[in-house]
Amino acid sequence: MDIKIRVENLRVSYGSSEILKGVTIDVHTHMITGFMGPAGSGKSSLISIINRMIDFEDDVTIHGSVYIDGNNILDGTVDEIHLRRRVGTVFAVPIPLPRSVYENIAYGPRLQGIRNRTELNTIVEESLKKAFLWDEVKDRLHISALKLSGGQQQRLCLARTLATKPEIILLDEPCSGLDPISTAKIEEALNELKKEFTIVLVSNNTKQIARITDYAAFFYMGELIEYGPTEKVFTNPSEKKTEDYIQGKFG
């Protein structure tokens, strides 16, 4: 099985508090990998390393390596702008840009220099279809994205990420503020998308991790406690802590 992202002995500190304490994990190509764990476990910090959004935080020190397709993105040779074209991100709260639905989706492609109207139209339509949003907005592409419902906005954000044609999609608790129906639509979309993309899903919702991921990782206090095929992690965890977390004994 191909490895898309390889994290080796990654240690991250904010100021003097260590948030990741030597994490090593492989993320497989065309799979959905779930990162779960209680608040402060370091799962969100890990994905902000993969897209280098951590660069915008102050006072961070990073040790270790993160390889994407074999290239270490932390060795200073990788251009973070180029990296973020390959690694798309969907955040916990939907953050539409203050402009139309169409212009939200076209934002990334335009940055990549695509000006041709037909080409942009195609990208917008394809991306919205992949995010299962097209049918709901196809007649109102030019209304403000802020007028969509929360669930629609989050799928818009997913579509906007897809439009940049990344290889990896990171989702940081994308359904935390959504109702069950909107959540189901996102999950349905992700299930289709893994054929094309490598997906990392951070979630506090263990049931969601169990439902849609192929691999699951459990983080606790900055350490990777358990990692393996989701079915194995959920039915026969090798660590007591994992079992307790999955059963809702803490978290």
Next chain:
Amino acid sequence: MIINPRITDKLARIILNAQAFFTVGILVVIVVIIFFKGAPHINLEFILAAPEDMGRHGGIFFTIIGTILLVLLSILLATPLGVGTAIFLTEYTKETRFTKIIRFGVESLAGIPSILYGLFGFIFFVIKLRMGWSLLAGVLTMAIMILPTIIRTSEEAIKAVPRNLRIVSYSLSATKWETVTKVVLPSAAPGILTGIMLSIGRAVGETAAIIFTMGSSLRLPLSLMDSGRTMAVHFYILAREGISMEKAYATALILVLSILCINILAYYIMNRVIAKYS
């Protein structure tokens, strides 16, 4: 003494209402006086004709052109400089001693009386740089004068743009410059425009700094090196020298009306921007 809360509430409402009416009332009285004293003397000739006999007869065309040129050029000069400084202070640098000094300087500049700007412009531009009383000296002085307002309002407007929008832009592989121009500035535009409006108001109404630098000669400024007179200066001289109170009020009315027009135009532009980026 204990007063019934309901009575206190009513009392507060009455007092606050009175204060609001009083504020608006003063404005209305000023406008009404200017209107009734000025309106009878305004006609097409007054607007389009050259002044005669120091402004006692004829129109104010030269001063209208002087005002437009001065305001337009100083805004065109100060806006890019001010907005650029604001972008630097908010987006391109962390809070350091250097930015604190810049900010302190900007605050101080904003508090200086305009006559001092006039004096500086006179000594530096008019005398030292040998510009003479000229449109150019006036424009440069006025640009320096309105710069602090533009920097401060732009900075506030840029700071008010949610951090999340920048984060999203970066995550979609935008550079800092792309994020600033495509996300931050459009969102901050209404606030920046407010600063420009305030500056236009200040430039249109300024007299002291202008007399010192652009001069007060009653002629049509055809080049940057020509001296000239703005409407505000014209009004001041007509009234101060007792040349013609009728013409003075008529000039004042045109001044008030043009500020009104500029405000309406700015609202229109602002709404266009808001409609596009919301």
